[in-house]
Structure formats: structure tokens, C-alpha cells
Amino acid sequence: MKSDLSVRGMRDYYPDVYSRLQHIINAWRKTALCYGFEEFEGPVIESLDLYKIKSGDEIIRQLYNFTDKGGRELALRPELTPTLARMIAKVQSEAPKPIKWFSIPRCMRYEKPQKGRLREFFQFNVDIIGEEEGLGDVEVISVAIDSLVALGLTERDFVVKINNRDFVSEYFKSMGVSEDISLRLYKIIDNARKVDEQTTRDAIDELNFNQAQKKALDDYLAIKNIQDLKSLSYTNDGKEALIYIFSLLEAAGMDDFCSLDVAVVRGLDYYTGTVYEIYDRSERMRAICGGGRYNHLLKEFGGIEIPACGFGMGDVVLGEVLAEKGLLPAYSRQIDYFLVRITEEELGTLLKVAHSLRQKGFIVEHTYRPLAVKKQMARASKVGANKVVIFGADELGDGKVTEKDMLTGKELKKALTDYIQ
Amino acid sequence: MKSDLSVRGMRDYYPDVYSRLQHIINAWRKTALCYGFEEFEGPVIESLDLYKIKSGDEIIRQLYNFTDKGGRELALRPELTPTLARMIAKVQSEAPKPIKWFSIPRCMRYEKPQKGRLREFFQFNVDIIGEEEGLGDVEVISVAIDSLVALGLTERDFVVKINNRDFVSEYFKSMGVSEDISLRLYKIIDNARKVDEQTTRDAIDELNFNQAQKKALDDYLAIKNIQDLKSLSYTNDGKEALIYIFSLLEAAGMDDFCSLDVAVVRGLDYYTGTVYEIYDRSERMRAICGGGRYNHLLKEFGGIEIPACGFGMGDVVLGEVLAEKGLLPAYSRQIDYFLVRITEEELGTLLKVAHSLRQKGFIVEHTYRPLAVKKQMARASKVGANKVVIFGADELGDGKVTEKDMLTGKELKKALTDYIQ
Numbered sequence: 001m002k003s004d005l006s007v008r009g010m011r012d013y014y015p016d017v018y019s020r021l022q023h024i025i026n027a028w029r030k031t032a033l034c035y036g037f038e039e040f041e042g043p044v045i046e047s048l049d050l051y052k053i054k055s056g057d058e059i060i061r062q063l064y065n066f067t068d069k070g071g072r073e074l075a076l077r078p079e080l081t082p083t084l085a086r087m088i089a090k091v092q093s094e095a096p097k098p099i100k101w102f103s104i105p106r107c108m109r110y111e112k113p114q115k116g117r118l119r120e121f122f123q124f125n126v127d128i129i130g131e132e133e134g135l136g137d138v139e140v141i142s143v144a145i146d147s148l149v150a151l152g153l154t155e156r157d158f159v160v161k162i163n164n165r166d167f168v169s170e171y172f173k174s175m176g177v178s179e180d181i182s183l184r185l186y187k188i189i190d191n192a193r194k195v196d197e198q199t200t201r202d203a204i205d206e207l208n209f210n211q212a213q214k215k216a217l218d219d220y221l222a223i224k225n226i227q228d229l230k231s232l233s234y235t236n237d238g239k240e241a242l243i244y245i246f247s248l249l250e251a252a253g254m255d256d257f258c259s260l261d262v263a264v265v266r267g268l269d270y271y272t273g274t275v276y277e278i279y280d281r282s283e284r285m286r287a288i289c290g291g292g293r294y295n296h297l298l299k300e301f302g303g304i305e306i307p308a309c310g311f312g313m314g315d316v317v318l319g320e321v322l323a324e325k326g327l328l329p330a331y332s333r334q335i336d337y338f339l340v341r342i343t344e345e346e347l348g349t350l351l352k353v354a355h356s357l358r359q360k361g362f363i364v365e366h367t368y369r370p371l372a373v374k375k376q377m378a379r380a381s382k383v384g385a386n387k388v389v390i391f392g393a394d395e396l397g398d399g400k401v402t403e404k405d406m407l408t409g410k411e412l413k414k415a416l417t418d419y420i421q
Numbered sequence: 422m423k424s425d426l427s428v429r430g431m432r433d434y435y436p437d438v439y440s441r442l443q444h445i446i447n448a449w450r451k452t453a454l455c456y457g458f459e460e461f462e463g464p465v466i467e468s469l470d471l472y473k474i475k476s477g478d479e480i481i482r483q484l485y486n487f488t489d490k491g492g493r494e495l496a497l498r499p500e501l502t503p504t505l506a507r508m509i510a511k512v513q514s515e516a517p518k519p520i521k522w523f524s525i526p527r528c529m530r531y532e533k534p535q536k537g538r539l540r541e542f543f544q545f546n547v548d549i550i551g552e553e554e555g556l557g558d559v560e561v562i563s564v565a566i567d568s569l570v571a572l573g574l575t576e577r578d579f580v581v582k583i584n585n586r587d588f589v590s591e592y593f594k595s596m597g598v599s600e601d602i603s604l605r606l607y608k609i610i611d612n613a614r615k616v617d618e619q620t621t622r623d624a625i626d627e628l629n630f631n632q633a634q635k636k637a638l639d640d641y642l643a644i645k646n647i648q649d650l651k652s653l654s655y656t657n658d659g660k661e662a663l664i665y666i667f668s669l670l671e672a673a674g675m676d677d678f679c680s681l682d683v684a685v686v687r688g689l690d691y692y693t694g695t696v697y698e699i700y701d702r703s704e705r706m707r708a709i710c711g712g713g714r715y716n717h718l719l720k721e722f723g724g725i726e727i728p729a730c731g732f733g734m735g736d737v738v739l740g741e742v743l744a745e746k747g748l749l750p751a752y753s754r755q756i757d758y759f760l761v762r763i764t765e766e767e768l769g770t771l772l773k774v775a776h777s778l779r780q781k782g783f784i785v786e787h788t789y790r791p792l793a794v795k796k797q798m799a800r801a802s803k804v805g806a807n808k809v810v811i812f813g814a815d816e817l818g819d820g821k822v823t824e825k826d827m828l829t830g831k832e833l834k835k836a837l838t839d840y841i842q
Contacts, residue, residue: 031779034785039439040435042434355673
């Protein structure tokens, strides 16, 4: 027995499992297409160097990397953004702006398999390249929201937590905090929802803030919604951008799905401006989606400086949220017609009708072997066929076949020409 | 500049390239579904051991394999059959037979990139497990044919060359040839279409056949069609099976696409019974598709002995055939509605209409920035929008918008309620 040949953290998509994945992927694709995004794909294998440019430490640690037979240092993609950046760099001068692209890549990370994390996953990526902060960011957020709504989730199920990196960084700068301390503070704030309050407080204490800095940080963390932000006497461009983005979200009718959350800063250093994460309202799970603006990233990949924004949404946490809420459809085979033959003489006619129905898009089955009619009917029931057509019961010699509706049990006599034109 | 970061033999699917791949994948998927096959998928990463069981030497030589951070010997899948075998072994006792599965996996092989060969490709796999030789084989062949027909190819463009491994092996045995020599003869015959005649003749000479054996081999190679086969005085079960398969292909109306070709033996040792390859009629390219029956293969993967048949069809050779015949659709973005606003006051209404149209499945765009109407109209033309709706030209104060058909140039006044229910 070699039943231990499957690899830890990898997924076998049996037809029922695959249909649930396809359900999610279809909702993603359909939503992005409706917003006018174009689909692209990159290779699963990239050069290791591509990820050394800007991927975070955690991603680099978790890479599947190896040397190929030609001595190349390669990696299996852990995320799509570096591939996007590499591809955009080649076309960004000619392509009409804004470039609106989406992709549903399969990615791999060598991390401990656990709830919400597997070593391979699919990730919905939606990006706009060549557009400054504003309605583009709102459109990308709307695609994320509408794709979740298409899967049956509502504003009671999830929330888009939005912040602005410029607002935060300028605010921290106004506190008289160095860039280095700012970055540590980002990580502490970003981490706060995963650890207990004391851990966060201890980590902040280590930064040795003075009284005024502590007060300013408390004031920052006390901002709970857009009204609080508006009432804040302090102001900067990031704050104005945040207020503008929320006004556009309201105009787009998306505001019920969104809230300001100053604890959202995104772990990766390359984000600028608007950033967001989507959470299940219960907040018992990891983020469903994370994204934001990354205006300086693309030029690091051989391109020119160009504004950009986008998000990534994996299938694993989302699949768990949908499963928990009973929103993943039950799997059943769909067979429109099951064709039954009384004798093998009918086989040619049966195959012609099968072909004709399939050309029209119907799903058609029949047994391969000449079984008793009873057994053929039993198989039709078992596969859940909607209709059965019986060939060879032509007692009157009138060239007709019997069509039975398996739901109602009603039978009809039909001419072959009803099926074959 | 880091523009050299793409990896040799890997593919960047820009939206136009991706749309051509999707065109092929959609035809494959739709055809398999109509025949009642269920879709499954496996992981891209499998254990190296999985391929040591039965994959051919050439495949093993071309594996992308590596050791992961946990010390596991892994490989990127070069084909799907071992994954299928591994997955079937887990469910074959409970699953109702026949099991009809298809998949469109992405596979990787480290081979020299050249015409018809890339280091990564998609491969349509269609298999029936648990069914003896007969109509099942014909159905699988029909799926291959119909998927090519769905892509615009006809019986003048391609041919399914069919043979039977039992027929060949028994015939060679009747010549008094050892199993070892038989296997060498398979490879020589299989290779014949890729090398010149003299090379083949020399290779056969090396086998040191006697006069009777030479005569028998000549008689074998002289079989050009099913009539020749029927006239052959020699008979065995494989010959009968071949004649039966051709009679079923005729009943299924697939005979115009098929011909008997005794040179088709398939390189891999695990094939039994019916085998076939699909070629462009010009025969200037590699096979588009290869498949056959493999009754003894699955038990090697920890399962029990179970009859099976199936094929693999890659996207690379097929894509080249379609491109050569002009059968790959030109790429163009499809935008159903482009929404134009005269002032920013209209933005909220515009976004509501956009959302409502998208909910109905339409593809809708608008500019993000408040541009002059002329510029918005120019962008609508550029993206090839079918219709433009203009908001804010409500001179009469009647709450109506103007809808312009971009093909005919006709304009209509419409109420907002025409778009929003």
C-alpha cells in the first residue's frame, strides 16, 4: 500500500471539493469582469530573486525554493504581486491607463498547515495600475465586497476595515517618533488583534515614549470611526484622503460594509495611502482579504514610478467562513438526460440523440454496457437524471421514443426529430 | 533594470494571451461536462516517489524535483495520471462505477523549450475508471473529438489514429519475438514518424529477424485501414476489440475523424488494449493528444486492479494548430456600458446605476477622475463600449439620462428606473 503518498498541506480536490472551489472562483471572476477588469496569469515558477526585491521576511522564510537542472535559483510563487510588477514593467509605457487587471493564481507557501492556512491556496488578485488615490481604490474595494455578496455574505457577516498609511506615518512623525520606531509601532498595532492586551502594552512600553507621546498614541488608538477622525484637531493629507474615500464609499452605496480602523496598517512595508483588511464580523478568523495602495512598488521591479492599488483574497479563510455559515452549495451531479436502450439495435440512434443533445449544451449519459432496462433505469435514478429517454419501445412502429420526467414521473411520446435537427 | 527576471520556458499570460488559453480551456470543460464527466484537481506538488512508480524514463529525467524545508523529496507534477491513481486508490471501493472524471491541470517539465514544448502547460485529462473495453473508450475518444470540433477544427484538420496494444503484443508474440524485443520494436515503430525511413530500417535490422519474422513485420506495417485488418488471416482478441471499437465509432458518428494506424503503440509501458494519438492532418507537428486503456496501472498506486482508460491533451501543440488555422479569436475587451457624468454631482447616481447594471451581469466602466465629457466619450470609444449613458444633461429637469448606442450612434432618453429597480 502506498496510501501515504500525499504531501502534507497539499489539497486533493475530489469533485465535491472542487465544485466548492469553483463556486468561489466563479463568483470572483464574474464580479471582476462586471467591473471591467481583464484577467491575466503568470507562471507558478518564478526566479528566487523576484521575491528578494520586496516580499516581506515572513514570505521569504516560507518560500518553496529550489535549484533547477540548469542551475537556476527558482521559487514557487507565494503571492502574485511580484509577478504582476514584473509583467507590468514590460508594458507600462504603451498600455492605456488605468490598467485594470485581475487574476486567480494558485500560490504555495511552506508554512504550518492550520485553520485558515494551507501550503497551497488560490488567491483573488484585483489591481488598478496608473490611477491616483480616489475612486479607483473605492472600485477595487467594491469588487471585494460584491464578490463576497455574490457568495451570499452580507454586511452583517463581514466588514472592510480601512485606514491610510500616510495618515498614520505623518501622525507618528508629528509625535516626534523616528521612522525606525514607527515601523516597530506598525508591527505592534498590526499584531494587536492576535495577542492579548498586556503583550501589546508591554511592547509599547519598550518604545520608551514620553508622556506627550503616550497621550498622542492613546488619542490615535481612540479613533473608532470616521466621525472621531473628523473631530480630531490634528490633520494631514492622509486624513483628508481617508475622509474622501469614505465619502466615495457612501456615494457607491458601500459604506454599510466599511468602517475606519486605525489598527489596520498592513504588515508589508510597501503600502502607501489607503489600506484595508476584510474580516468576518465575529473576528474569530484571520483576515479574508488584505490590500491597499502601493505607489512606489512597481518601479522596484524595473518599471517607472506609477501609482497602483489592489488586494489579495485567499480561498482558505473565505471557504471556512462560507462553510460555517452554510453558504457552500451541496454537491450533486447534474444529468439532464439519461438515455436507455431496450436492445443494442437502438445504440446507433441513442448515440446520435446523445450527440445532438450535447451539442445543445445538455449533459447526457447512458450506460456503456447493454444492461437490463431496469438496471439502466436504476442508474438513471442514482445519478439524479432529470429526464430519461427510452429507445426501442416502439410497439406501434411509429418511430417514437418515450421521454420520462423523473421528478413528476410523467411520460411523453416524442419523435426522434424532437431531438435531432 | 530587472527585466531579465522571467524564467526560461515559463509563460506570462497577458490578457490577450490568457483569453486564448481560456478559449481552449472553456471548450475542453464544456465538452467533458456535456458527457457527464465530473471535474477534479490535485496538487501541483506531489512526492517524488509518486513518479517513480510508473512514469516513463523521459518524464523522470524531466522532473522539476526538490527537497522542501521539512526534508521531503517533492516534485512538480509533470502529468496528472499518478495523481489520479493516488486519489482513486482512496475512494475506489465506495465510489459508484464507472467513475468519470476530468481535469485541466497545469503541469511542468524541465525540457528544452521548442515548438510544441514549453516547460509549463495545461493538459486536458479525461478518464473512465471501472469500465471494461468498449463504449467507454469510444466515449472518451468522442470527448477528445468534440472538444476539438468545439474549437472549430473538422475531420479535414485532424485525425485520431487508433491501434490496440493487445493486438500488437500478441502479433509480435506470434512472430516468435521475446517480450524484450517487442518493447524495442514498440519504441522503433513509435519513433518512426520522427526519424527518416533508413533510421527505422537500420533499427529493425539490429533486431536480427529471420525471413519469416521480417515478412510478418512487413505484413503488420502494411495494414493501413480497418479493411486491411479484417482481411488479415491472423486473428487475436486485440484485433477483435479493434474491429469492435471501430464499429462503435461508426455508430457514434465519429468514424470520419478516426483511422486505424498500426504504428501507434504509445511510448509508455503501462498501456493495454485500445491506444490512440490525435494528429494534425498535415502531420508537421507533434501529437495533439494521446491516450488509451491502462487496466493494470491503478493497482500499482495502492489501489485494487480496476480497468481504466483516458487521454491527455496539452494546450501548446493545440494552440499552435489553432493559431495556424486562424481559429484563435482576436482579443478585445467587452464593455457593455460606459457611464459618463457631466458634473461630479452626478457621481452618486452614476455609481448606483453602475452597480445595478453589474448586478444584472453587464460589464460597466466609467472614468475615475472628473474629466471633460469629451475625454470621457473618447475613453468610451477607446475601450470599445457598446453603449454610453450620460448623466447630468437633464435640461428639462425630467430626471432622465441619455443612452447612446455607439455602433448606430442612436440616442435615447431613459429614466433612471430603466436601470435601477
